[in-house]
Amino acid sequence: MRIKPKSPREAIQPDRAPEPPARSRHARNPIVILINLVLSSAVLAVLAIGAGLYWGKAEFEAPGPLKTDTTVIIASGSGLSIISDTLEANDVIDNAWVFSLGVRAYKNAGRLKAGEYAFTAGTSMRQVMTDLVEGNAVTHAVTVPEGWTVAQTVARLRENPILVGDLTDIPPEGAILPETYTFTRGTSRQQILDQMKAAQEKLLGEIWQRRSEGLPIETPEQLVILASIVEKETARADERTRVAGVFVNRLNRNMPLQSDPTILYGLYGGEAWTRDRSAITRSELDRQTPYNTYQIRGLPPGPIGNPGRAAMEAVANPSRTKDLYFVADGTGGHVFAETYEQHQANVRKWREIERTLREAERANGNGAAATAN
Structure with a gap:
């Protein structure tokens, strides 16, 4: 028996692909779009902050721009902004903004001490901060030889160009201890003289307790x-x-x-x-x-x-x-x-x-x- 071929119109047609699912109504919701935008922005912000912190930390701990050793005076009463600008002006640091942020990050903004500081070439911002927090200022010394009178001592203190202020309370003869006394820039002459007097009182009390009997x-x-x-x-x-x-x-x-x-x-x-x-x-x-x-x-x-x-x-x-x-x-x-x-x-x-x-x-x-x- 012969099968009659189908007509061209009756040729086999491929199955029709299913329609894609309809887009969820939630995806089209403006609130969802906003949340996605916020989350994406937050992720980018975290990445940016992390990158900034990494860069800032590297800058804070990297060798500084100082080429030769130098001395910088931080004036009494200076705030973080003035200190940062002073350090940058003297080429101790190259970015006052980064230094300020670093100091604040370590919660040291109110702990920086005034004084005269000696910085070595290449000192990092972190080391600069440490020196200022610990008060590692340059120390000077004044020596009173044994046997000197109070008048001689007063003259030496008044001649010292680093000490400040005048003497207002001069102790009697024999009331100060001849010794070498160290101090930082900004120390007053009266402070040193008072220190000499206190040292004498303390030492004399100790020696008196150790004296021989029958003197x-x-x-x-x-x-x-x-x-x-x-x-x-x-x-x-x-x-x-x-x-x-x-x-x-x-x-x-x-x-x-x-x-x-x-x-x-x-x-x-x-x-x-x-x-x-x-x-x-x-x-x-x-x-x-x-x-x-x-x-x-x-x-x-x-x-x-x-x-x-x-x-x-x-x-x-x-x-x-x-x-x-x-x-x-x-x-x-x-x-x-x-x-x-x-x-x-x-x-x-x-x-x-x-x-x-x-x-x-x-x-x-x-x-x-x-x-x-």
Whole structure:
């Protein structure tokens, strides 16, 4: 049987593809569109902030633009903005805005300290911040030599170009501790002087508690008086306790101390040690003052300078000796004696040395001499 072919109109047609699903009504909702936009923006913002923080942190910790070491003064009362601009103006940092943000990020905006700061080449912003927060400012120093008077000390403080302000409360003689004191720019002269006074009070209290028993000294003030005399009589550490022992023995026997430096202080006060004096004249020795220990017995009414720690320690714990006299030996030290006869022999030897020194100094065009006790 033959099958009759279908007509062209009846040719097999491909199946029709299904229609795509209708778009959800939620997707077309404006609220959904807005939420998608906000979320997308938030993601982009987070990415941008993260990138900014990464860049800022890298900049904050990277080596700075400073080519050579430099010193910058941060004025007292400066805020973060002024400090940042000052650092940028001095090429310590290259971006004041980044520095300010970094300082705020570390919550240090109110902790930066004024002062004089030394920055090394290439210092990072983070290190700059650390220095300012910790107050690693440049320190200066002023030294008061042992035995100096208050007048000499005041003059040194007033001459110092770094310290500021004038002195309004000057302590009495013997009330400050000779020492080296460090300070930062902006420190006042009165602050340093007050520090010297506080240091003396503290040290004197400690030494007084450690003093030997049986000393002919009744108060800490008297210890300072005698220590100031010991300080001016010898600069040698190995002699201080022995010189102190001589004066203690004399006080116990009610003998005059016969200390030449007391004569000078009685005549010239705090200016005594600024004078170029090599010997005491007979007229000076004979002039009566409350400090002339050739004419008074016991201690003078006050110190003749500000003794150092070693001199005060020597008086508090003097050598146990029978010595009553000492005289220069020509080498910067002294020779000691228990009796007046021994002392006179030592004085004669010293006079010979003194005469030789004087002749040599005359030959050199100078004049210098020393006296005996």
